Amino acid sequence: MTDAPRPRALGRKSIRPSLVPRDLMGDEELAGVWTAQVITLLPQAFPGVLGESLTGRALQEGVWALRTIDLREFGEGRHRNVDDTPAGGGAGMVLRADIGAKAMAEAVSRARGDVPRLLLSPRGRRFDQAMARDLARRDGVILFCGRFEGVDERLIEQFGLAEVSLGDFVLTGGEIAAQALLDATVRLMPRVLGNHHSAEEESFSSGLLEYPQYTKPAVWEGRAIPEVLLSGHHAKITAWRQAEAERLTKERRPDLWRDHLAKLGRPEEDREL
Template sequence: MTWKATVLTLFPEMFPGPLGHSLAGKALADGVWQLDAIDIRDFAHDKHRSVDDTPAGGGAGMVMRADIAAAAIDTAKAKAPAGTPTIYLSPRGTPLTQAGVEMLAHGPGVILLCGRFEGLDQRVLDAREIEEVSIGDYVLSGGDLAAHVIMDACVRLLPGVVGNAGTHDEESFAAGLLEYPHYTRPREWEGHAIPDVLLSGDHEKIAAWRREQAEALTKTRRPDLWEKHGKAKS
């Protein structure tokens, strides 16, 4: 089965965007994965194709209507492979992790609902059992860029997209650690040399050095990951 991403958006022209280039773009052209961008405005009820209304209880901004969002979601689900999860990109959602990305990449695909305005009517989130996911503790103008992030993270894990599948095993977060430093030619650059151990040819020593570097970086830069790593090992 071909992995399929379905994006519900007010700006379908934003897709595939950057995912139409490089490895993801080649994989899309080769049919390794599929992309369907659905315009939420196609489900509006008026000639102005309005999809939002003022928030109940007052307040600034506008809220995407439940009836319109639900119609778009139901259409997407009908077209997507069975068992495809629906995700609403939201700063209040569960933080995206590499483990979560791997689960999505190993499934049939994903339906991504891109919000705009002040948010989405809570009733449709509850009625359609939609999972909320966040890509970070900040606010974007909409969920479209977040959808690109999730798709890119998933697509690169699909078989045949990245030339050397072993690359994934040593990336940041693969073992709960940040990735070790990398070096390449020239051997010396502006007075800085490649660490001798990397030129030793001793694979055991190189592996140990890389592990030490990954642990040191994680401990310094991401103490939260380091704490989780310690608990996982114990």
């Protein structure tokens, strides 16, 4: 008879074989684990897609942790009101600073280490791969999901919230943006991707869009895989991929191409665009 396998330790929590799956968002805290705290009016929206595939497996294994804070629990009155009409008039409702502050105070009290405080907002800095890499190196993040017409500016000032946007469009709330931000960040953590080279070679990692990808069959609907990719000549394959990445970036993202040229010390070529 052989000894049973020892449980795998993750922080102060251990994983043991069980027929009952662990709650992906339990209240137990994992010491030293990258943790995302999400303040939201829709806690039921989480983990959502984050509970699936690679991010979901990493969440299950304790590589990272996710905790939601229901903003409605801090509301006032019988209906737990969290918002009010805009000062000075106007359409819509604004999330109150005093209500949001209670939720933020709880999140801050639980945060350990270097944990940025972000507000998902259409007027914020645009989220990109560089920001995802930076967040992955921190100890976690606090995300405040905006709703309605926005958040009282005094809350932003009081807690030093950095505003972050997915792009030049408006969502009904910050929950979808929060999940996108977390997905992009968590996948960069060690042990999440099966092959760490995948993150190194994909779009934006080098400042360029990713080169075209192909797989079997070699010929499909009369379209063949480029011959160089089947040659086995690694230097030629690398050169082809670099050339294709540059071509696609120049055609589709002139802004990224200009930045790429500037890094190479060739800004004069910008005039050709």
